[in-house]
Amino acid sequence: MVDVxxxxxxxxxxxxxxxxxxxxxxxxxxxxxxxxxxVWLALQCRMVSGVGSGVVVAAxxxxxxxxxxxxxxxxxxxxxxxxxxxERALAERRGIVLKREGNADPAAPGRERYDVAYPIQTDxxxxxxxxxxxxxxxxxxxxxxxxxxxxxxxxxxxxxxxxLGAARLQPGSAEASxxxxxxxxxxxxxxxxxxxxxxxxxxxxxxxxxRLACDRVSIGFLRGGRMRVRAVSHSANFGKxxxxxxxxxxxxxxxxxxHATVVYPSRSRGDARVTRAHAGLARQPDVGxxxxxxxxxxxxxxxxxxxxxxxxxxxDPVTVEFCEVLAAxxxxxxxxxxxxxxxxxxxxxxxxxxQLAHVxxxxxxxxxxxxxxxxxxxxxxxxAEGDYRVSARSVMEARTRLAAVAPFNSYIKEAPVRAGSxxxxxxxxxxxxxxELRLERxxxxxxxxxxxxxxxxxxxxxxxxxxxxxGAQIDQARAQIGLLDDQLSRTRVVAPFDGSxxxxxxSQSLGAPxxxxxxxxxxxxxxxxxxxxxxxxxxxxxxxxxxxGELLLTAWPADSVSFTVxxxxxxxxxxxxxxxxxxxxxxxxxxxxxxxxxxGVGKIVVDRRLLVWIWTRQAIDWVRLKLWxxxx
Numbered sequence: 289m290v291d292v293x294x295x296x297x298x299x300x301x302x303x304x305x306x307x308x309x310x311x312x313x314x315x316x317x318x319x320x321x322x323x324x325x326x327v328w329l330a331l332q333c334r335m336v337s338g339v340g341s342g343v344v345v346a347a348x349x350x351x352x353x354x355x356x357x358x359x360x361x362x363x364x365x366x367x368x369x370x371x372x373x374x375e376r377a378l379a380e381r382r383g384i385v386l387k388r389e390g391n392a393d394p395a396a397p398g399r400e401r402y403d404v405a406y407p408i409q410t411d412x413x414x415x416x417x418x419x420x421x422x423x424x425x426x427x428x429x430x431x432x433x434x435x436x437x438x439x440x441x442x443x444x445x446x447x448x449x450x451x452l453g454a455a456r457l458q459p460g461s462a463e464a465s466x467x468x469x470x471x472x473x474x475x476x477x478x479x480x481x482x483x484x485x486x487x488x489x490x491x492x493x494x495x496x497x498x499r500l501a502c503d504r505v506s507i508g509f510l511r512g513g514r515m516r517v518r519a520v521s522h523s524a525n526f527g528k529x530x531x532x533x534x535x536x537x538x539x540x541x542x543x544x545x546x547h548a549t550v551v552y553p554s555r556s557r558g559d560a561r562v563t564r565a566h567a568g569l570a571r572q573p574d575v576g577x578x579x580x581x582x583x584x585x586x587x588x589x590x591x592x593x594x595x596x597x598x599x600x601x602x603x604d605p606v607t608v609e610f611c612e613v614l615a616a617x618x619x620x621x622x623x624x625x626x627x628x629x630x631x632x633x634x635x636x637x638x639x640x641x642x643q644l645a646h647v648x649x650x651x652x653x654x655x656x657x658x659x660x661x662x663x664x665x666x667x668x669x670x671x672a673e674g675d676y677r678v679s680a681r682s683v684m685e686a687r688t689r690l691a692a693v694a695p696f697n698s699y700i701k702e703a704p705v706r707a708g709s710x711x712x713x714x715x716x717x718x719x720x721x722x723x724e725l726r727l728e729r730x731x732x733x734x735x736x737x738x739x740x741x742x743x744x745x746x747x748x749x750x751x752x753x754x755x756x757x758x759g760a761q762i763d764q765a766r767a768q769i770g771l772l773d774d775q776l777s778r779t780r781v782v783a784p785f786d787g788s789x790x791x792x793x794x795s796q797s798l799g800a801p802x803x804x805x806x807x808x809x810x811x812x813x814x815x816x817x818x819x820x821x822x823x824x825x826x827x828x829x830x831x832x833x834x835x836x837g838e839l840l841l842t843a844w845p846a847d848s849v850s851f852t853v854x855x856x857x858x859x860x861x862x863x864x865x866x867x868x869x870x871x872x873x874x875x876x877x878x879x880x881x882x883x884x885x886x887x888g889v890g891k892i893v894v895d896r897r898l899l900v901w902i903w904t905r906q907a908i909d910w911v912r913l914k915l916w917x918x919x920x
C-alpha cells in the first residue's frame with residue numbers, strides 16, 4: 289500500500305546565486321536517504337520539462353509498505369493524484385504513463401496532464417522505490433524520453449540502496465554504479481569551475497576523453513539550424529583543422545536530423561539509423577568508432593557530443609547509455625553557460641529573434657496585441673498632425689484707465705466704494721469735507737457787501753478815484769466767490785463712465801487729509817479689455833501678429849474665449865529664472881463676468897505640425913543647446 293500523505297522533506301536553502309551548483313553539491317554530499325531522495329528528485333524534475341509535481345516512495349524494510357521519501361516542489365505534499373500510477377508501476381513492475389483530464393494535479397489545475405511512474409528494482413527483483421511525476425502533455429516519443437530519463441536516473445537510487453545494504457547486489461555492479469555517479473559529478477563540476485564558456489566546454493570534453501578512453505571528444509551547439517563545433521578535447525586551435533571540424537559537424541547534424549543517438553558501427557542489425565556522416569568521420573586517421581549523443585534543454589535540442597575511438601574499442605551499450613545520461617545532465621548547464629558568455633549585442637539580437645518568433649508564431653496573443661498597438665502608435669506619431677500652440681500665462685487688463693484725483697487739499701468725508709466695485713456714470717466715488725470752503729465763501733460774500741457800500745458812498749461824494757479802487761476790489765471778491773463755488777461743486781468725486789474700480793480704497797481712511805492731485809481711484813471700462821500673455825523666450829520666435837488663440841481663465845476653466853494677437857513688445861522681463869516677452873491680444877467677445885486682473889492660460893495657434901514633433905520639441909531643443917555648449 290502506498291501512503292502519499294506524510295513526509296518530512298528538508299527545505300533547500302533560498303537565495304543561492306547558483307541553484308544548479310547547490311543541488312549537485314548537496315547530491316554529492318548527501319549523507320541520509322531523505323537528503324539523497326530529495327536532491328535526486330529535484331535534479332530529475334529539472335532535467336524533465338513541464339513537471340508540475342513529483343514524489344518518490346521508498347519501501348519500508350521488512351514490510352510491504354511504501355512511504356513518501358521526497359516531494360517536489362519542496363513542501364508540496366498533495367501528491368495523492370499520483371497514487372494510481374505508483375500502484376500500477378508496483379503491480380506491473382514497469383514504467384507507466386497515465387493520461388489525466390481536468391484538475392488531477394493541484395499544482396496545475398484545469399489543464400490536461402500525464403502521470404508517469406517508474407519502479408526502481410534491485411538485482412534480486414524487488415522494488416526498492418518508485419518515482420512518479422505529473423508532467424505537461426507532449427508527443428509519445430517525448431513521453432518515452434521521460435521514461436528513459438527516469439531509467440537512467442535509477443542508477444543513482446541503486447547506489448543508495450547499496451549504501452544502506454537494503455538489497456543483496458553483486459559487489460562489482462555496486463562499485464560500477466558508484467563510479468559512474470562519481471564520474472558524472474566530477475565532469476559537471478569541471479564545467480562549473482570555469483567562468484567562461486570556452487574554458488568550461490574544453491575542460492568538460494577533455495575530461496570526457498580521458499575518463500572514457502576516447503581519442504577525441506567534441507561538443508557542438510545548434511546555430512542557424514546547423515551544429516557548430518565549439519570545443520575539441522586536447523585542442524586549443526581546432527579551427528585550423530577545417531576538414532576534421534566539417535566532418536564532426538556533419539556527424540552532429542546527422543544525429544540531430546534523426547533526433548536520436550547515432551553509433552557507428554551500429555550496435556545491432558535492427559538499429560535503423562543513417563550513419564553516412566559517421567562513417568565518413570570514422571575514416572579519419574586513428575578513428576574507427578564514433579558515437580554522437582544530443583544535448584537537450586527542456587523539449588528542444590541545443591547541441592551534441594561526438595565521441596571518437598579506434599576501431600578496436602567500439603562503443604558498447606553500457607558506455608552509450610552512460611554518454612546519453614551524461615549529455616542529459618550536462619546539456620542544460622553548458623547551454624546556460626554558452627548563452628551567458630556572449631556579447632551583449634548578440635544577446636540582444638537573440639532575444640529579438642525569439643520575440644519575433646513569438647510574434648509571427650502561434651500562441652502569445654498578448655504579445656501580438658501589444659505589437660499591433662505599438663505599430664499603430666508609431667504610425668500615428670509618424671503621420672498624425674495637430675495644432676502647434678504656444679502656451680503662456682495670461683492676465684486680463686483694461687484697455688484704458690481713468691484716474692479720479694483730489695481737486696484740492698481737503699479731508700475725506702465719505703467713500704462708499706472701493707477697488708473691485710462696479711460703478712455707473714456719475715456715481716459718487718468719494719466726498720471731500722467742504723466746511724472750510726463754505727466759511728471762506730461767506731467771508732468773501734460779506735466782504736463783497738462791504739465793498740458795495742463803500743462804492744455807493746464814493747459815488748455819493750463823487751470821488752471817481754475811490755469808485756474805481758472799490759470797484760476793482762468788488763471784482764476780486766466776486767472772483768474769489770466764483771472760485772470757491774467751483775471748488776464746492778468738485779467736492780463730490782464721481783465716476784466718469786460705467787466701469788469698475790481697479791485701484792483705491794478709502795473706506796478705512798475717512799477724515800484723512802488728501803493733497804491736490806493725489807490719485808484716489810482708478811476706473812476701467814467694463815467692456816474694453818485686452819489679454820496680456822507672458823510668452824517664454826524659447827517660443828517667442830513662433831508668435832506673430834494676427835495669430836489666433838484661446839484663453840481659459842482660472843475663474844471659468846470650462847469656458848474658453850478666443851483672441852487675436854495685436855502687439856508683440858520687444859522688451860523682456862525676467863521671472864523665476866526665465867525671460868518672458870509681453871504679447872497683447874484682443875478678445876473676440878467680452879463676457880459680462882470678465883474683470884481686470886483675472887488670470888489664466890492662453891494658447892496661441894501657430895500652425896499644424898506632426899504630433900511627435902510637438903511632444904518632443906522642448907527635449908530636442910534642450911539637447912541641441914547642451915551639445916552646442918559642450919562641443920568645442
